[in-house]
Each structure stands twice: as structure tokens, then as C-alpha cells.
Amino acid sequence: xxxxxxxxxxxxxxxxxxxxxxxxxxxxxxxxxxxxxxxxxxxxxxxxxxxxxxxxxxxxxxxxxxxxxxxxxxxxxxxxxxxxxxxxxxxxxxxxx
Numbered sequence: 001x002x003x004x005x006x007x008x009x010x011x012x013x014x015x016x017x018x019x020x021x022x023x024x025x026x027x028x029x030x031x032x033x034x035x036x037x038x039x040x041x042x043x044x045x046x047x048x049x050x051x052x053x054x055x056x057x058x059x060x061x062x063x064x065x066x067x068x069x070x071x072x073x074x075x076x077x078x079x080x081x082x083x084x085x086x087x088x089x090x091x092x093x094x095x096x097x
Contacts, residue, residue, distance in 0.1 A: 007059050014059075015073050018052040022077045027087045049074070 029041035056066035
């Protein structure tokens with residue numbers, strides 16, 4: 001059985017990974033908002049959210065605690081996108097012909 005410190009550290013690492021990956025996926029979704037690839041990145045965001053919730057539920061053993069953690073991380077992700085902004089740019093092909 002894992003100690004509380006190990007569980008806390010695991011949740012902290014999972015939470016940081018979730019926020020960073022969601023931020024990257026959000027930026028890519030916004031970059032491709034007028035492209036079919038938007039669906040891929042949006043679906044990846046939903047999949048990542050589900051994965052984080054399941055992992056938090058496994059570690060905590062509680063659906064309520066994992067839901068609160070997910071809401072907190074989602075709020076942090078939205079705040080990161082809102083306050084730091086999105087990455088502005090264009091998709092550039094790797095091979096120029």
C-alpha cells in the first residue's frame with residue numbers, strides 16, 4: 001500500500017502533466033480552428049481529461065475527490081490559457097517544395 005506522501009507526489013506530477021499537455025493541446029486546437037485537424041486536438045483534450053480523472057480516481061480511491069481535482073486542474077488550465085494567452089503562429093510544412 002502506498003503512503004500518503006507517495007500518493008500526493010503522484011497526484012502532483014499527474015496534475016502538472018495534465019495542465020501542461022492540455023495547454024499544448026488547446027493551443028494546437030486554436031491554431032487549427034478552421035481546419036479538420038481541430039477535431040483531432042479537441043478529441044485529444046477530452047481523452048486527456050478522462051485519463052486524468054481515471055488516474056486520480058485510482059490514486060485517491062474516491063470519485064468525489066478526483067472530480068474536485070479535475071475541476072481544479074481544469075480551472076488552472078483555463079486560467080493559464082486566459083492569462084498567458086495562446087501561442088500565435090502558422091502551421092509551416094516541414095518540406096518546402
